[in-house]
Amino acid sequence: MAGEFLVTLGDLSQLDGLIKGRFIRGRGEPRIAMVGRSNVGKSSLINALVGTRLAQVSNQPGKTRCIHFYQWKDIGKIVADLPGYGFAKSSHEERERWEKFIRAYLETDENLELALVLLDARHGPTPLDVEAIRFLSFTGIPVNFVFAKADTLKTQSERAKRRKEAAQAIRQLGFDPELAYWVSSKTRDGLKELERGLATYAGVGAN
Numbered sequence: 205m206a207g208e209f210l211v212t213l214g215d216l217s218q219l220d221g222l223i224k225g226r227f228i229r230g231r232g233e234p235r236i237a238m239v240g241r242s243n244v245g246k247s248s249l250i251n252a253l254v255g256t257r258l259a260q261v262s263n264q265p266g267k268t269r270c271i272h273f274y275q276w277k278d279i280g281k282i283v284a285d286l287p288g289y290g291f292a293k294s295s296h297e298e299r300e301r302w303e304k305f306i307r308a309y310l311e312t313d314e315n316l317e318l319a320l321v322l323l324d325a326r327h328g329p330t331p332l333d334v335e336a337i338r339f340l341s342f343t344g345i346p347v348n349f350v351f352a353k354a355d356t357l358k359t360q361s362e363r364a365k366r367r368k369e370a371a372q373a374i375r376q377l378g379f380d381p382e383l384a385y386w387v388s389s390k391t392r393d394g395l396k397e398l399e400r401g402l403a404t405y406a407g408v409g410a411n
C-alpha cells in the first residue's frame with residue numbers, strides 16, 4: 205500500500221494553473237474521481253486503498269469543500285476525493301457552488317477515466333444519489349458504483365436482499381449492475397477485487 209498526497213484544488217481560480225490538458229501538476233496518470241454523499245465513506249476508502257491516514261475521516265459531514273488528489277502508486281493512477289454532496293444543512297447556494305465546482309473540474313480534466321460513485325450498502329441509491337448519478341451521466345464520464353460499509357449488512361438474507369434491490373435500482377438508472385462493487389473499509393472485504401477492477405479499468409462500462 206503506497207500512496208501519496210498530491211495536491212488540493214480549493215477554488216475554481218486554481219483550476220487552469222493546476223490542470224493542463226492531460227496533466228495535473230505535471231503528472232499524467234489517469235484520474236479516478238470518488239463521488240458520494242458526505243459521510244458515505246469516501247475518505248475511509250481512500251485510506252484503505254491508497255494509504256493509511258492520507259484522507260481525513262470525519263464525523264462532521266460536509267467539512268471537505270475541496271478536491272484532494274492522491275497518487276495511487278500501486279496501480280499507477282490518481283484518485284480525486286470530491287466534496288460530498290447532500291450534507292444536511294446545505295443551502296441552495298452551497299449546492300449550486302458544489303455543482304459548479306465539480307462540473308468545472310470534470311470538464312477540465314482530460315485524463316479523467318472514471319467516476320466511482322460511493323453508495324451506502326444499507327440504503328443507497330437515495331434520491332440525492334440518483335441526482336448526482338444523473339448529473340454525472342450528463343457530463344458523459346463513465347460511472348462505476350461502490351457500495352460502501354458492506355460490513356453493516358449482518359445477515360446473509362439482508363445482503364441478498366440489498367444486492368437485489370441495488371441491482372434493480374442501477375438497472376433503472378440505465379447502468380449495468382455488474383459495474384457495482386461491494387466493499388468494507390473496516391473489514392477490507394471486497395477491496396482486492398475493487399483494486400483489481402480499477403487497475404485494469406480502461407473505459408469498460410462507460411455509460
Ligand SMILES: Nc1nc2c(ncn2[C@@H]2O[C@H](COP(=O)(O)OP(=O)(O)O)[C@@H](O)[C@H]2O)c(=O)[nH]1
Nearest residue numbers: 242243244245246247248261262353388389390
Ligand atoms: N461500519 C463502517 N463504517 C465506516 C466504513 N467506512 C467509513 N465508515 C465510517 O463512516 C464515517 C464517515 O467516513 P468518511 O470516510 O469520513 O466519509 P466521507 O465523508 O465520505 O469521506 C466515519 O465515522 C467512518 O468511521 C466502513 O466500511 N464500515
Ligand SMILES: [Mg+2]
Nearest residue numbers: 246247260268
Ligand atoms: Mg471525506
